[in-house]
Amino acid sequence: MVCEQCENPTMSATAVREKRQTTLPQDIVEAAGLRIHDQIDWSFKDGEIRGKKLVPEAPKPSRGKLVQDAQTGLLVWTGDVGEDDADAVIRNRAKD
Numbered sequence: 001m002v003c004e005q006c007e008n009p010t011m012s013a014t015a016v017r018e019k020r021q022t023t024l025p026q027d028i029v030e031a032a033g034l035r036i037h038d039q040i041d042w043s044f045k046d047g048e049i050r051g052k053k054l055v056p057e058a059p060k061p062s063r064g065k066l067v068q069d070a071q072t073g074l075l076v077w078t079g080d081v082g083e084d085d086a087d088a089v090i091r092n093r094a095k096d
Helices: 024-034 083-095
Strands: 039-045 048-054 064-068 075-079
Touching: 075 083
Parallel strands: none
Antiparallel strands: 039 048, 064 075
C-alpha cells in the first residue's frame, strides 16, 4: 500500500478504513505476542496512539473440592473458597 498522505511512509504504516478499522502489521503482532480475541487498551498522549495488550488475571487455585453427598446424591462444594469459585468448578466438571 502506498501512503501518499504520509511525509515519511514506513513498512509499519497502515490506513484507517471507513469503520475506524486498521490492520496491525505482522511484525508488531508477533512482537506483542497477540492472538485472535486478545484485547488491547488504547490511549492517545502527546500525539501518539499507544496500544497495550490486556492480560487476563490468572485463575486462583481452588482450596476445596466438589464431592457427591452420600444421602442426597447432590454435588456439594467443600472448602473455604467463594461461591464464584465453586460455580466455576461445577461448570468445568459439567464439560467433562
